[in-house]
Amino acid sequence: MEGFAARLQSLIGEGSVSAFARKVGLSEALIRKYLKGAEPGLGKANQIAMGANCSLEWLATGCGYLYRQAEVVDRDALAAAGALVQETRPGKPMPDEEQLVTLLAYYQFLRSHKQADGFLDLARAREFGRHLAEA
Numbered sequence: 001m002e003g004f005a006a007r008l009q010s011l012i013g014e015g016s017v018s019a020f021a022r023k024v025g026l027s028e029a030l031i032r033k034y035l036k037g038a039e040p041g042l043g044k045a046n047q048i049a050m051g052a053n054c055s056l057e058w059l060a061t062g063c064g065y066l067y068r069q070a071e072v073v074d075r076d077a078l079a080a081a082g083a084l085v086q087e088t089r090p091g092k093p094m095p096d097e098e099q100l101v102t103l104l105a106y107y108q109f110l111r112s113h114k115q116a117d118g119f120l121d122l123a124r125a126r127e128f129g130r131h132l133a134e135a
Contacts, residue, residue, distance in 0.1 A: 004039050007059055011052045013124065015115060024051030053112045066131065075101070105132055 008031070012020045017035070021028040024047060034040055040048065049056040057064035078101065082094060095103070109128045110120050 002062070003037075004045075004060070005035050005037055007062060008034055008048070011048075011054060011059075013121065019115070020052075024048045053109075078104070102129075102132060 012031075012035075017031050018028045021031045024031075026044065026047065030044075039045075045060055046056050049059045052059075055065050058066045075097070078097065082097075082100070085094065086092075094100075106125055106129065110125055113124060114120055
């Protein structure tokens, strides 16, 4: 994918420009300006990246990971959570760590990309899943 505008359009996807603008806290007119080729300063680009849950590096350059590293599950916290669950459910089996990591990553992705009308974009989640497999 080439150019900031194309990457921005990719983040908007099938949704409306208006809804995306609200999501990232910028005006619809400004987002449309960027879609026509204007490039934001660092502060606005970071605001878009944070609101869209993508990495600033990817948004600005097309390099690096599309998704922020926050999508990656903190395995130490996962292990501690597992120990707490085991305390409350002694002797009951737990899914293996990789299954839990994958489940939590999908959950985080879907939750952060849920549309205002409740739509969960499973196609984008599958695309994210391919990113997980590479990590």
